[in-house]
Amino acid sequence: MEFIKIENGFSILVNGKKIITHTLERPWIYAGKGEATYDMFRGNFKIKDYLIEKVALDDFEVYKNVDGVIVTFSKRGLNSLKVLFTVEDERTVVKFLENPDKLNRLWLRIDAEKEEHIYGCGEQFSDFDLRGKNYPLWTSEQGVGRNKNTYITFKADERGNAGGDYYTTFFPQPTFVSSRKYYCHVDSSVYMDFDFSHEEFHELQIWGVPEKLIFETGETYVKLVGKLTGLLGKQPELPEWVYEGVWLGIQGGTEVVLNKLENALQKGLKVGGIWAQDWEGIRMTSFGKRLMWNWQWNKELYPKLDVKIKELRERGIRFLGYINPYIAVEGDLFKEASKRGYLAKNNNNEDYLVEFGEFYAGVVDFTIPEACEWYKGVIKKEMIDFGLSGWMADFGEYLPTDVILNNGVSAEIMHNAWPAIWAKINREAVEEAGKLQDVTFFMRAGYTGSQKYCTMMWAGDQNVDWSLDDGLASVIPAALSLGMTGWGLHHSDIGGYTTLFEMKRTKELFMRWAEMATFTAIMRTHEGNRPKDNWQFDSDKETLQHFAKMSRIYTTLKPYTKALVKENSETGVPVQRPLFMHYEQDKRAYDIKYEYLYGRDILVAPVYEPGKAVWKVYLPEDEWVHLWTGDVYRGGEIEVDVPLGKPAVFYRKASKYVEVFKALTEI
Amino acid sequence: MEFIKIENGFSILVNGKKIITHTLERPWIYAGKGEATYDMFRGNFKIKDYLIEKVALDDFEVYKNVDGVIVTFSKRGLNSLKVLFTVEDERTVVKFLENPDKLNRLWLRIDAEKEEHIYGCGEQFSDFDLRGKNYPLWTSEQGVGRNKNTYITFKADERGNAGGDYYTTFFPQPTFVSSRKYYCHVDSSVYMDFDFSHEEFHELQIWGVPEKLIFETGETYVKLVGKLTGLLGKQPELPEWVYEGVWLGIQGGTEVVLNKLENALQKGLKVGGIWAQDWEGIRMTSFGKRLMWNWQWNKELYPKLDVKIKELRERGIRFLGYINPYIAVEGDLFKEASKRGYLAKNNNNEDYLVEFGEFYAGVVDFTIPEACEWYKGVIKKEMIDFGLSGWMADFGEYLPTDVILNNGVSAEIMHNAWPAIWAKINREAVEEAGKLQDVTFFMRAGYTGSQKYCTMMWAGDQNVDWSLDDGLASVIPAALSLGMTGWGLHHSDIGGYTTLFEMKRTKELFMRWAEMATFTAIMRTHEGNRPKDNWQFDSDKETLQHFAKMSRIYTTLKPYTKALVKENSETGVPVQRPLFMHYEQDKRAYDIKYEYLYGRDILVAPVYEPGKAVWKVYLPEDEWVHLWTGDVYRGGEIEVDVPLGKPAVFYRKASKYVEVFKALTEI
Incomplete structure (x- = not known):
């Protein structure tokens, strides 16, 4: 200075x-x-x-x-x-x-x-x-x-x-x-x-x-x-099992979930895990099914899950659940937290209740050390010990500004800090259980501090559409801007989540999104908030075949992807990178927001519009091999065919992973 | 102080x-x-x-x-x-x-x-x-x-x-x-x-x-x-002929206009004037017909208008036109103004051209005294001498903030002042012609100064709908708030103007709007910007009969209305008044925005929702006679029947105009 x-x-x-x-x-x-x-x-x-x-x-x-x-x-x-x-x-x-x-x-x-x-x-x-x-x-x-x-x-x-x-x-x-x-x-x-x-x-x-x-x-x-x-701070490496296939976001109880899994496996899908957000039960509201928000295995909906989790694990398939920092008033956890004084208060020193759409939940006050320990205990006992290999650690961004917190700091100041504190709770639970190499969690909310506490971000709730600001495309600048904020691991709900008004997820959207997700650290699906309105990975044979192919490309890429995740954990260079990160002299690269480098050696230009047979791609000056044709480009604006199943992906001719990349075309 | x-x-x-x-x-x-x-x-x-x-x-x-x-x-x-x-x-x-x-x-x-x-x-x-x-x-x-x-x-x-x-x-x-x-x-x-x-x-x-x-x-x-x-400042009284009937906002050329007039007269409509905005010709754009903006009688569209105006006047019917402060680039006036240096400039010292939708117009620079004299001359020669008894003096609110004006004052400062200057131009033209008792003009744009220069405001461009913020109802707070700003004469396009998207003026909306307009200083129709999508005063027999009845109520009320306009010109008390103006002790009156006192003795509660047979009315404490039934109310919230043709109108039992009011029920 x-x-x-x-x-x-x-x-x-x-x-x-x-x-x-x-x-x-x-x-x-x-x-x-x-x-x-x-x-x-x-x-x-x-x-x-x-x-x-x-x-x-x-x-x-x-x-x-x-x-x-x-x-x-x-x-x-x-x-x-x-x-x-x-x-x-x-x-x-x-x-x-x-x-x-x-x-x-x-x-x-x-x-x-x-x-x-x-x-x-x-x-x-x-x-x-x-x-x-x-x-x-x-x-x-x-x-x-x-x-x-x-x-x-x-x-x-x-x-x-x-x-x-x-x-x-x-x-x-x-x-x-x-x-x-x-x-x-x-x-x-x-x-x-x-x-x-x-x-x-x-x-x-x-x-x-x-x-x-x-x-x-x-x-x-x-x-x-x-x-x-x-x-x-930097993120740790991901557990090894992560790379073994897609995480199927499915739900509906033991039988439904296992049937979907078996069907998918028969069709050649590589599956790394089942992510079932309703593992802890559901409630009915006029908006549809909602989760129970009392973080314990629901035996009615998931009979024999304890046994099934072990059986699945032996087959190399993990089971993941869901939690958030709220506890619904009807549950045991709420009663216990309230009794112990672990909930944030309102102005009348009563437990503050947040309305979530026909039900209410308390806010665990993470400024009370004992409350943190207690909530970590819930995670360790009910989730890790139960056998979950990971979970969505949802929410974190809702802290009302008028709650009274135990540490005396205004919630207007704690609000932004909350997601990182919520990440810290999850991280410490995992670490204290000695499971950081085996268990992972993923979050949508974040702030300074998430870098060192959270293990994986997902892009939140995209619309199931092609809109630039909230659809498939929006996930790309999301990953890149997080990369420039010191966060290197990103993925999204394949096909998007939010299904409102006249929106319905189309087959083509699902397939294009899956193609993009293949070139991220994690491939995970979500049925969306109105599963029946959305095209799913198993909605028809063609989709499942396409998805199975993508899952095999993902698993075949494992050595490369794993190396990127390791590099991120060691150097902080994100897995998904803006083009200018490696092509600083290229003025045009600074304006590219819908393409990314997947590590040093792969360039991905996701198709984010419907009905495209050909896609325009900008390549910085280098020797780029088009994955599907083997054609070599030396940079500039080009056009390539993008039939479904063959996204616009290029690799550097100089890469030491050329053999891995070539193997992708055999799938 | x-x-x-x-x-x-x-x-x-x-x-x-x-x-x-x-x-x-x-x-x-x-x-x-x-x-x-x-x-x-x-x-x-x-x-x-x-x-x-x-x-x-x-x-x-x-x-x-x-x-x-x-x-x-x-x-x-x-x-x-x-x-x-x-x-x-x-x-x-x-x-x-x-x-x-x-x-x-x-x-x-x-x-x-x-x-x-x-x-x-x-x-x-x-x-x-x-x-x-x-x-x-x-x-x-x-x-x-x-x-x-x-x-x-x-x-x-x-x-x-x-x-x-x-x-x-x-x-x-x-x-x-x-x-x-x-x-x-x-x-x-x-x-x-x-x-x-x-x-x-x-x-x-x-x-x-x-x-x-x-x-x-x-x-x-x-x-x-x-x-x-x-x-x-205060507004002068209106010309006597104003009170002789409605002003028919019609257009389309001499023959069309006169045919509509004769038909209306046959059905018993009282007509005070024809207001034809297209007296100066039209141009075709992809948006539809637009006006020519070159302020001279168009002989092609209005053959023999000079003669017809005189004939109509002998029958007690006036003819009104249209002008605004812009002149289209294609016209003679533009050429003249440009040559004389009367147009506002852009940064390159060229005539500033404003885009109005497939045509351009210059801005007459009213900070140049000679330009004002010239434009007043246009009004006097082309409009007053030609025989027009009034006009819509449209616009005034558009002055771009980046025009360069001759007086050296920033257009950011002149912008708000512009409508009052535009009013002044019109007013002086009328006064210099010695016609203030015979010729009037009406404006939508205003600012401080409009009070002493403008002769009549209209409420601008309402939607042809029932919306509170931009439909029938919105005209009421508009009149009342202007009343509290020192402006006492108000009226609106009967049925509204703006017809876009799926909007279409319904028969009921037209009739309810006409009922309200009966109890304002002027009754004037407008076909709207898409006349064919809108219900018009002559769209069917029932509408024309209803409108004719309302026009006769209006003309029968003349002694009362005229006295109110006179009172406004002398004392500044507006023709339409909020209830609290005469009932200061009534706390509730301060919140009433969709009723008004029409002078001291009439209370009007316009029906501003569709499909209403009964209407709720709040009456301050007084002896109120329901116009149609003669029932007397002493105040409070009441309900009255409001069949079409019998709007919710009450008069004070103590009024000296009781006989005039009683006569209204005979019509």
Whole structure:
């Protein structure tokens, strides 16, 4: 870090890159006060801010001490903030030391360049390059449709504001990577809004004074992401059994599930596991079947599951379940948690109940250490000991802002932190059971900290459609933006989940989605919220054949995929990567958001539109072999045939895995 | 005005009412800077503000001089504003004297009470009592649907952001009346946003430093509105011929128009005039027929119109036309205006052309005195001398913010002022022709100044539907809010105008709308933008009979209506009045937005829902005679039968017009 005096101000340089510039005329820091209101309905938030003051803190006093440079910013002595510019563990750190005026709104300007690209901010489904817009950072339902100009979003907005928008996400994070090759991370869980729409600066709006801002540069994006994951944490390798086939998301009880499995196996499907979300029973509501939310094996729906799990395991097929951080009021767990005082409270010091659609559930208060231990105990006893090899650790993004938590911290601040805490509970349960090499869990909600606690993300609830903002395509920028946020393992519900209004999953959508999922770390299906309206993997012979073929491609790729997952665990370089990560000189690569590199050696261009026989692909300059024809391309925009079963996939001629890739064409 | 010192501050009292309170802890004035962007497409605006600073100007220095009290507000000497609190013409006036720091954003807090009601802000279609929300004040298209939760609005938003919202209006005005019985008027035409959602203060956001704020109190609402119109101006009486029957909005050429007229007259319709918007010819576009926008009699479409106008006049029927402030590029007028340099310019000093849907038009620059004289000349020669007795003076709300005007003032500032300038042009043309007793014009766009220049407003372009925000019902709060803004004459297109998507005007809607219009100053029809999709006054015999009956009720009411219009011209008390205006003690009356007093003696409760045989009416305490049955009610919530042709209308038993009212039942 360099602190350089300039006329009427100073600049902060990180490895020679000017990141912050403050002058009397163009201050870098604005501060003030605001009063926010948060309205939440089933995970969808309406957030309003009444801004009382936003004041340029142009006055500054500088002095240096052993720690670094301390600057007190103010407006003629008012609204003062004391800030330390320092280096910690080779990182440039901006620390907020004193906030005597109790300011709760900050706007920080980071130097920008006109042609700069910005990536990250967690899991972004609509945009990959974030330059040109602002991104509120608040974990929530991702929304249905996520585009105010679509009819689906309009209809969903009629239902409790459920439509979402271009920025709504389960996994936001105040972290971005600039094409100037530095990252910026804000260490705080308050509501933020990063605005990349200004030509000369990025404005980070922060509803509170954070611990610190952290900056590092990297010579390459690979090194930069490595440094970012050095800060935030990396994911462990996945259990070996993961790579043995698809995870069938099926449900309906022991008999139904096993029948589906046997049928699929007969047709040549490679199956790694059965994921049955209803392992703990169902309830009937006017919306249809819902889960019981009392995290114990339901013997009525799944008779003999304890025995069947063992039998399946001997055949190399695992069984996975489901949990979330809520417990329904009707269950034993709720009674126990309530009695022990482990539930978050409302303003009247009663257990806070969240409405989930004709039933209510309590919120386990993870700020109480004993409550965490207890919930981990539930996971260990009811799930791991029972024989589950993994589960969906659902939700995490719903924490209402008006719950009273035991640690005394406002839920407005804990809200964003909650998904990572929920991940930590799951992770510790698995680790304490000594099962990290054998058991895994996957989440949709995330925040800073998920990197080191969660074992796998899935992309949440896509629509069962082709929409850019909420369909098949949206999963690609989601994986890539998470990759730039220090998260390297991603997958999605094959065929999408949300089935509302006139939506129905088509056969073609399922097949195209399966083709994409083949080139991710995990292949997992979901029946969707209205299974009967959706085309399923076994809806006809052709689909099952196609899916079986894809599953064999996936298992055949195992050595490569496993190596990528290992590389991610060691270096933090994500499994799915943007093209520019390995082709930094290629200007066009910075704008590609619907293709990805699957590791160093494979390029995937998923077909995300219906009815396509031919697909346009952009290839950076290299020697690319088209997987199905063996044709070699040297880069540029090309077109290839994409019949079902032969997605647009290319591998590098120089790869050491060429023999593995060639074997894929034999399947 | 009283200036009272309090601890760390002062209060401003107007006739004993505390209006402004400033203390170091709770300043009344915030100021700063912002950068706005205005996107306009066919009169629909997207306005964004990047707020740079909003600073509490808590520091204050007071000194008194002969003019009043001068206070310099600042933040430790920064962001200073010098303000004079004074009295001018018995009004309390807050004058902004100096703005040395060139601040362009102001937020002023007016003391509020929790139970206070707020009315005015121009023509508000969705709300009458404005307490609880904020109202951007910017003249624009009112929007199609005006409710983001409706499908119509969603569809319209797909077409160039045309859906509107609860606050979009052709006629905004920075003026409100409080139930604390004072008015507040801001003398400026910059963009403003009045926020009445806070419990303890109203916040007036002003994008610039205004000339002044003006306050007056009144013992009664009648007196208060009188004072407000004393400030803003009053409308003259309407020409005598106006009351002789309906104005038929018909078009299609001399023969078509006269045939429709003769047919209507035969069926007993009382006709005051023909309003033919296409008197100046039409053009064909892919959207359908559009007008020529070259303001001269079109002899091809209207052969012998010069003679026919005279013949009609002898029979007591007037002929009205249409004009707007744009001139199409193909016409003679454009060529002339361009040659003379009377058109507003673009950044390249070329004539600015506005796209209106497959044709372009120039903007006559009304900041050039010679251009005004020239356009008035066009009106006088081509319209008044030709024999027109009136016209729709359309548009006024479209002035793009990026035109370059001759007076050097930013179009961002002139935009809101434009409708009143357009009114002034028309008014002066009529007055200079010496025809104010014989010729009238009606407008949809308005702003401060319209009160003294315009002769009649109409409610703009309602949907041909029953929607609350943009259908029949919306016209009622529109009339009432304008009444509280100092505007007393209102009418609407009978049956509505906008016919898009699946909308079609039904027979019932036309009839209910006609019933309401009977009890307004003017009855005028419009075929709508898709005449063939809409039920018209002559679509069947029953409709024409019903309409004829309503027209006779209207003409029979003439002595009463005429007296109301006269009263408005003398005292400023509007023709259509909210119930609380004459029943101040009735708390419930302050919430009634879909009924109105038609003058002192008639109460109208329009049926604004389809399929209603019975209608609920709220009556303030008085002796009310139901028009059709003669039943007397003493107030409260009642139900009456409302068969078609017998709208829910009541008159005061104590009225001196009882004999006139009784005569209505004989028709």
